[in-house]
Structures are given as structure tokens and as C-alpha cells.
Amino acid sequence: xxxxxxxYSDDNKLLEAADKLIExxxxxxxxxxxxxxxxxxxxxxxxxxxxxLGFVYGTIGLISVFAALYYTFVIDYPLNIGGKPNLSLTxxxxxxxxxxxxxxxxxxxxxxxxxxxxxxxxxxxxxxxxYDDKMVVLVDETKMDNDLKEKVIGIFKETGAEKIEEV
Amino acid sequence: MKKRFVFPKKLMILSAVxxxxxxxxxxxxxxxxxxxxxxxxxxxxxxxxxxxxGAAFWLSLQYIAEAGWSAAFKRVPEMxxxxxxPAFIAMLALVFFGIKYVYPxxxxxxxxxxxxxxxxxxxxxxxxxxxxxxxxxxxxTIIYFIVxxxxxxxxxxxxxxxxxxxxxxxxxxxxxxxxxxxxxxxxAGTLIFAAFDYxxxxxxxxxxxxxxxxxxxxxxxxxxALIVIFIYFLHKAGYYPFMNESHWHDFSKYLFMGxxxxxxxxxxxxxxxxxxxxxxxxxxxxxxxxxxxxPLFVLNIVINFFIPFLILLPNKLAKNPKVLVSxxxxxxxxxxxxxxxxxxxxxxxxxxxxxxxxxxxxxxEIGMFLGFLGLFLFVVLRMLSKRDILPKNHPYLEESVMxxxxx
Numbered sequence: 001x002x003x004x005x006x007x008y009s010d011d012n013k014l015l016e017a018a019d020k021l022i023e024x025x026x027x028x029x030x031x032x033x034x035x036x037x038x039x040x041x042x043x044x045x046x047x048x049x050x051x052x053l054g055f056v057y058g059t060i061g062l063i064s065v066f067a068a069l070y071y072t073f074v075i076d077y078p079l080n081i082g083g084k085p086n087l088s089l090t091x092x093x094x095x096x097x098x099x100x101x102x103x104x105x106x107x108x109x110x111x112x113x114x115x116x117x118x119x120x121x122x123x124x125x126x127x128x129x130x131y132d133d134k135m136v137v138l139v140d141e142t143k144m145d146n147d148l149k150e151k152v153i154g155i156f157k158e159t160g161a162e163k164i165e166e167v
Numbered sequence: 168m169k170k171r172f173v174f175p176k177k178l179m180i181l182s183a184v185x186x187x188x189x190x191x192x193x194x195x196x197x198x199x200x201x202x203x204x205x206x207x208x209x210x211x212x213x214x215x216x217x218x219x220x221g222a223a224f225w226l227s228l229q230y231i232a233e234a235g236w237s238a239a240f241k242r243v244p245e246m247x248x249x250x251x252x253p254a255f256i257a258m259l260a261l262v263f264f265g266i267k268y269v270y271p272x273x274x275x276x277x278x279x280x281x282x283x284x285x286x287x288x289x290x291x292x293x294x295x296x297x298x299x300x301x302x303x304x305x306x307x308t309i310i311y312f313i314v315x316x317x318x319x320x321x322x323x324x325x326x327x328x329x330x331x332x333x334x335x336x337x338x339x340x341x342x343x344x345x346x347x348x349x350x351x352x353x354x355a356g357t358l359i360f361a362a363f364d365y366x367x368x369x370x371x372x373x374x375x376x377x378x379x380x381x382x383x384x385x386x387x388x389x390x391x392a393l394i395v396i397f398i399y400f401l402h403k404a405g406y407y408p409f410m411n412e413s414h415w416h417d418f419s420k421y422l423f424m425g426x427x428x429x430x431x432x433x434x435x436x437x438x439x440x441x442x443x444x445x446x447x448x449x450x451x452x453x454x455x456x457x458x459x460x461x462p463l464f465v466l467n468i469v470i471n472f473f474i475p476f477l478i479l480l481p482n483k484l485a486k487n488p489k490v491l492v493s494x495x496x497x498x499x500x501x502x503x504x505x506x507x508x509x510x511x512x513x514x515x516x517x518x519x520x521x522x523x524x525x526x527x528x529x530x531x532e533i534g535m536f537l538g539f540l541g542l543f544l545f546v547v548l549r550m551l552s553k554r555d556i557l558p559k560n561h562p563y564l565e566e567s568v569m570x571x572x573x574x
Binding site: 055082083084089090092093157 | 433437438441442444480482
């Protein structure tokens with residue numbers, strides 16, 4: 001496994017450690033927290049492309065729902081409903097619902113794909129308490145020489161990690 | 168940081184000039200065409216009344232949602248609702264002196280020139296008489312304005328108490344929260360009938376139960392746009408030095424959400440009437456779209472929904488105060504157009520020298536609108552200068568000043 005982990009239960013200490021780890025260029029692989037700490041995302045320059053993809057899915061959804069409606073109501077089976085035009089003003093209702101549905105489903109699928117999640121899958125990493133109040137920093141041990149490793153362990157100790165383990 | 172808003176001399180002169188323009192053009196309008204003058208008073212006054220009500224609604228929403236970020240800005244919507252006082256006088260004048268020039272049910276012979284048509288519709292007007300008569304109408308006007316002035320006044324009074332209380336103001340905050348609910352219920356209960364009375368009864372044979380909802384949404388949406396404009400210029404003058412991207416972003420969320428809400432309200436009324444296609448109902452849109460002006464009718468939804476929606480969609484533009492304030496100005500232009508399309512189309516044919524129902528936007532309309540704008544600016548800025556710009560002792564004030572969204 002070759003991973004060095006440090007366990008925190010105070011997010012301020014974790015942020016302090018994150019600053020120092022970035023300073024020494026430690027190969028931090030993952031930080032697992034029970035709640036979102038936005039500052040961490042900024043510190044590690046983690047940027048999500050999901051908002052943009054959501055917009056793209058929305059556009060595709062809008063166009064495809066319109067195409068489907070247009071095909072069914074105008075081209076394939078034009079019905080005279082109360083003398084209204086086939087390209088009806090009621091389209092926006094269906095467009096709205098269809099666009100939201102397509103966008104949400106594709107965004108969730110993208111999220112699952114990007115985070116390598118799926119139902120019934122065994123978690124890649126588990127530490128008791130990460131769903132309650134424990135925050136875990138994972139550092140890749142294979143990318144570190146002994147010098148750096150000592151430094152990293154020093155940082156963990158200094159910032160008050162509750163536990164430092166190798167898994 | 169400047170603590171108290173100082174009403175600049177230039178602005179005072181500007182609003183005085185605007186009021187004078189309004190008075191002069193109003194006098195000219197009364198001399199030439201009384202009906203047109205009263206129509207303009209209804210148009211401009213209703214427009215700003217709805218903005219004042221929408222601003223108080225915005226404020227109440229902040230209270231009941233316990234929103235932290237907006238606590239520092241609450242003085243602006245608070246003082247915008249002060250306009251209801253002068254508006255009451257204008258509306259009373261309209262109700263007592265101008266009612267027969269504007270509302271066909273008050274003087275059918277003036278509005279329905281075609282005698283045969285009048286005979287045809289007579290029984291309908293008689294049937295609606297218990298509700299649509301001058302006495303009950305004026306009573307209702309008085310009730311609406313008293314309810315609005317009292318409820319918004321209570322909110323202002325509680326906020327003043329909160330400022331003065333040295334022991335800690337949570338008590339007043341909780342009371343404000345309670346009275347915000349009271350205001351929202353009171354507004355819902357009165358605006359339903361107020362919108363029916365002031366705008367819908369211009370066409371007494373037409374009715375839509377969705378009309379008031381649209382007006383409420385429109386007031387809320389456009390008042391948030393006006394709040395953004397006020398905040399922007401106050402910020403520029405140095406009153407909110409702590410403002411950052413997050414504050415602007417939260418303001419822009421209101422405009423974005425409001426534009427969608429407005430489009431929804433516009434659409435549900437139009438679509439249902441279009442689909443139902445009952446002549447009595449379709450008349451309203453038929454008149455506006457095919458007789459009055461199709462470009463203006465389409466422009467209404469374009470500048471109230473499509474443009475703000477597309478501009479505020481990218482995150483970067485939404486956080487840019489300059490973009491935001493231009494969108495807010497655009498939205499307000501859309502608001503003027505929206506109210507214009509509600510009031511004028513059925514009345515233009517009663518104006519002197521106007522034969523057809525085509526858009527009329529002459530010197531009287533511009534002048535009297537500017538007059539009411541000057542009055543509104545004067546009232547709001549004058550009241551704003553009476554109290555400190557930042558609330559004191561507000562439990563969420565700190566949070567508002569330190570507000571920071573991380574995304």
C-alpha cells in the first residue's frame with residue numbers, strides 16, 4: 001500500500017499542516033474530510049470541471065429534447081389539438097423538465113465516473129471515523145525519499161496529528 | 168468608513184429638477200388631456216409603489232431566512248419602502264379625482280364609445296358593481312396603503328430600536344423576524360386585490376387569477392435590481408468599503424433567480440390564456456400583441472429574462488459589479504416597459520389626438536415618469552441620510568461584513 005496517513009480532528013490544524021506540506025512539496029495524494037473544507041480545495045488548486053460540464057449537458061439536453069419533441073409532435077405524428085399549431089407554446093414546460101432531467105442524470109454519472117464511485121463498490125481507503133469527525137491526510141510514500149519522509153512526519157507531529165500510521 | 172449617508176447637493180438639485188419637470192409636464196398634461204395625465208399618474212405611481220413593496224419583501228425575506236450576508240445592506244430596502252407615504256397621497260388623488268378618466272367601470276360612457284358594445288357589456292358591469300364601485304374602491308385603496316405603511320413602518324421602527332438598544336439586540340431581531348412574516352402575509356392578502364384593482368380593472372371584462380402573482384414576483388424581482396443599483400452607487404461613494412466579490416455574487420443570484428421567476432410568471436399566464444383561447448381572456452394579449460405593438464411585447468420578455476439570464480450565467484460576469492449594475496438598469500427598463508404594457512394599451516384610444524391603439528410615449532409620459540422618479544429618489548435618499556448607513560447591534564452584522572463565499 002505504501003501510504004503514510006495522518007489523522008486530525010480539528011480542521012484548523014489540518015489547514016496548518018496543508019500549508020506546510022505544500023511548502024516542502026510533499027506528494028499529498030488525498031485528503032479525506034467528513035465535510036467540505038473549501039480552503040483546502042484552494043490550497044491544493046483542485047478545480048472541478050463539473051459546473052462547466054453541467055452547462056454543456058444542459059445545452060445538449062435542451063437541443064435533444066427539442067429535437068425529440070419536434071420530431072414527435074410536428075414531423076412524425078402531427079395532431080390537431082384544439083386548432084393549435086404543432087410547434088406549440090407548451091413546449092417550454094417539457095423542455096424545462098427534460099433538460100433538468102438530462103442535466104442532473106449526466107452530471108451525477110460524471111461525478112461517479114470522475115470519483116471512481118459506483119454502487120456496491122468496496123471503498124479504496126477506509127479509516128474508522130472518517131464519516132464522523134476524523135480528517136485524514138494521505139501521502140504517497142513511494143514518491144518520497146527518507147529525508148522528505150522525516151520532514152513530513154515532523155510536520156504531522158508539529159501540527160498535532162492524532163495518529164500517524166503507515167498503511 | 169463614512170458612517171452616515173450625506174445627501175449630496177448635486178443629487179438634491181437633480182431630484183428637485185426632476186420633480187419640477189414632473190410638475191410642469193403634469194400641469195401641461197392636465198391642461199391638454201386630463202385622461203392622459205391621470206393615466207400617467209397611475210402608471211408612474213403604481214410602478215414605484217410596487218418597487219417599494221418589493222423592497223420591503225426583499226428585506227422580510229432576509230429576516231425570515233436569517234440571511235447573514237445581507238445584514239449590512241438592510242438600510243437601503245428599508246428606506247425604499249418609505250416611498251409608500253407620498254404614494255398614498257398620489258393614489259388618493261387618483262382615486263378621488265381621476266377615477267373616471269382611467270377606469271372604464273367608473274364611467275362606461277366615456278370609455279365605450281360604441282353604443283351597441285356598451286349595451287352588450289352593460290349587464291356585466293352591473294354584475295360586478297358590488298365590487299367595482301367608487302366607494303368600495305376608495306375604501307380599499309385606503310386599507311391597502313394603511314396596511315402597507317403600518318407593516319413596513321413597524322419593520323423600520325424595530326430596526327431603529329435595534330440600533331438604539333445597548334444591551335443587545337437579539338430581542339429586536341426576533342421581533343423583526345416575526346413582523347416580517349406578518350408583512351409577507353399582509354402583502355399577499357392585500358396585493359392580490361390591489362393588483363386586481365389598479366391594473367386589472369382597467370379592463371373590467373377581463374380577468375386572470377394569476378395576475379397578482381405575476382405582479383408580486385415582478386415587484387420583488389425589480390426591487391432587487393433597484394437595490395443593486397443603490398448599493399452600487401453607495402459603494403462607489405465609499406459607504407460599503409468592505410464589499411467584495413461574494414456580496415456582488417449574492418446580489419446577482421437574486422437577479423438571476425428573479426429573472427427566471429419572472430419569466431415563469433409571464434409564461435404561465437400567457438401560455439394558459441393562449442392555450443385556453445377563450446375570447447374574453449385572449450382579448451388581453453390580443454390587444455397588446457397584435458393591436459398595440461408586437462415588438463414591445465416580445466422585447467418585454469427578452470430584456471426581463473433572456474438577456475439577464477444569459478449575462479449572469481457565467482460566474483465571472485455575475486461577480487463583476489459593473490456588469491451587474493448594467494444588467495440591473497436593463498431589468499428596470501424592462502420593468503417600466505412591463506408596467507407600460509399593463510396600463511397603456513387599453514387606454515391610449517381615450518387620449519386626445521390618438522386614433523389607433525399604437526404605443527404612445529410622448530413628452531407627458533417621460534416628464535411625469537421623471538417627476539415620480541425624482542420624488543422617489545428624494546424620499547429614499549432623504550430618509551437614508553437620517554440614519555446610519557450600517558445597522559448597529561444586528562446579530563448578523565459581523566457575518567455580513569466578513570462575508571466570503573469560497574467558490
